[in-house]
Amino acid sequence: MxxxxxxxxxxxYCKGCELCISACPPKVLELxxxxxxxxxxxxxxxxxxxxxxxxxxxLVCPDAAITVYREVTKAPASAAAGGD
Amino acid sequence: MAATIVNPENLVYSRPKGFTDMPSxxxxxxxxxxxxxxVAEVLEEMNILDKSIGVAPVxxxxxxxxxxxxxxxxxxxxxxxxxxxGIKRVLPDRVVFSYQGDGDLASIxxxxxxxxxxxxxxxxxxxxxxxIYGMTGGQMAPTTLPGMKTTSSxxxxxxxxxxxxxxxxxxLATLDGAGYxxxxxxxxxxxxxxxxxxxxxxxxxxxxxxxxxxVELLSTCSTGWGMTPVESLAWLEEHMIPAFPLGDYKIAxxxxxxxx
Ligand SMILES: Cc1ncc(C[n+]2csc(CCOP(=O)(O)OP(=O)(O)O)c2C)c(N)n1
Ligand code: SF4
Ligand code: SF4
Numbered sequence: 001m002x003x004x005x006x007x008x009x010x011x012x013y014c015k016g017c018e019l020c021i022s023a024c025p026p027k028v029l030e031l032x033x034x035x036x037x038x039x040x041x042x043x044x045x046x047x048x049x050x051x052x053x054x055x056x057x058x059l060v061c062p063d064a065a066i067t068v069y070r071e072v073t074k075a076p077a078s079a080a081a082g083g084d
Numbered sequence: 085m086a087a088t089i090v091n092p093e094n095l096v097y098s099r100p101k102g103f104t105d106m107p108s109x110x111x112x113x114x115x116x117x118x119x120x121x122x123v124a125e126v127l128e129e130m131n132i133l134d135k136s137i138g139v140a141p142v143x144x145x146x147x148x149x150x151x152x153x154x155x156x157x158x159x160x161x162x163x164x165x166x167x168x169x170g171i172k173r174v175l176p177d178r179v180v181f182s183y184q185g186d187g188d189l190a191s192i193x194x195x196x197x198x199x200x201x202x203x204x205x206x207x208x209x210x211x212x213x214x215x216i217y218g219m220t221g222g223q224m225a226p227t228t229l230p231g232m233k234t235t236s237s238x239x240x241x242x243x244x245x246x247x248x249x250x251x252x253x254x255x256l257a258t259l260d261g262a263g264y265x266x267x268x269x270x271x272x273x274x275x276x277x278x279x280x281x282x283x284x285x286x287x288x289x290x291x292x293x294x295x296x297x298x299v300e301l302l303s304t305c306s307t308g309w310g311m312t313p314v315e316s317l318a319w320l321e322e323h324m325i326p327a328f329p330l331g332d333y334k335i336a337x338x339x340x341x342x343x344x
């Protein structure tokens with residue numbers, strides 16, 4: 001099971017540049033067209049399941065707008081030992 | 085989903101401690117922000133935020149002192165390496181670096197840059213090469229590519245009359261005073277990671293007293309180039325890297341021997 005992740009985008013810093021959107025490996029980010037920041041940008045947000053918490057969005061964000069969380073899911077012992 | 089994951093235990097990344105709370109004035113997607121974030125992260129990881137002194141340039145990064153939360157001074161255009169020299173000589177236990185664009189460093193400030201490297205000043209330069217003057221409206225820089233359109237070369241840089249781009253890293257690497265000179269790029273996650281490692285090694289060079297260090301970072305200026313931020317990253321990769329190859333141009337044996 002892939003790691004479960006979540007990001008929060010700080011509207012104070014996000015400028016809607018879309019660099020995180022294009023870099024996100026599972027493509028779960030888009031601009032939130034329903035929302036405007038105080039500077040007048042549509043900020044980035046997660047729009048569907050699949051974030052792994054890889055933090056690549058935060059790595060490419062020029063404005064350090066992203067906080068990344070990742071749930072450490074311990075695989076059950078049987079699953080870890082199994083496979084071929 | 086969010087509610088269960090968002091707790092301090094699961095925190096993977098947040099805004100670096102070395103950054104102030106102030107939103108930057110850079111255009112959306114400008115990799116000046118990425119470069120400054122990496123500097124802040126490295127200074128934090130080396131635990132030297134409170135003994136570092138930055139020298140800000142004239143150019144889009146003129147307000148760098150508002151964003152990286154350390155002591156800072158602002159130099160006259162191009163004079164940052166001279167100012168950093170003075171500060172480092174008076175306060176040798178501080179970590180002193182300049183942060184400069186290609187106009188600041190390689191046009192008006194070329195003499196200061198070359199001589200600081202030739203003297204082997206124990207300072208670090210973070211050099212942002214975006215092939216253009218961003219701040220003043222996208223004019224030609226010494227790093228503008230042949231044929232590249234800018235507001236002062238509207239038909240494209242003509243090498244017959246306007247000469248060729250200057251490869252600063254290659255040039256400084258010929259000087260014996262240089263300890264660590266490399267070129268990296270900020271266009272994708274892998275290269276951003278490599279850039280951060282290089283910034284770390286440049287500061288380690290200084291901390292160990294091993295001479296002049298510079299990291300040249302290929303950077304975007306989507307406003308000056310007339311593209312979206314995402315298009316700019318692709319343009320950088322396609323056009324700038326062939327003209328300014330990434331690599332290690334000078335790693336003194338004493339720097340290579342550092343164990344970090
Ligand atoms: C003595 C002096 N000459 C010229 C200028 C105008 N000027 C301001 S910034 C700049 C160049 C900026 O380009 P660069 O260093 O590449 O930085 P960028 O803005 O692209 O980050 C120039 C020529 C000035 N401020 N002072
Ligand atoms: S990279 Fe940063 S500033 Fe750009 S859209 Fe994503 S969160 Fe916003
Ligand atoms: S003009 Fe260019 S270099 Fe200056 S902030 Fe905008 S994108 Fe960055």
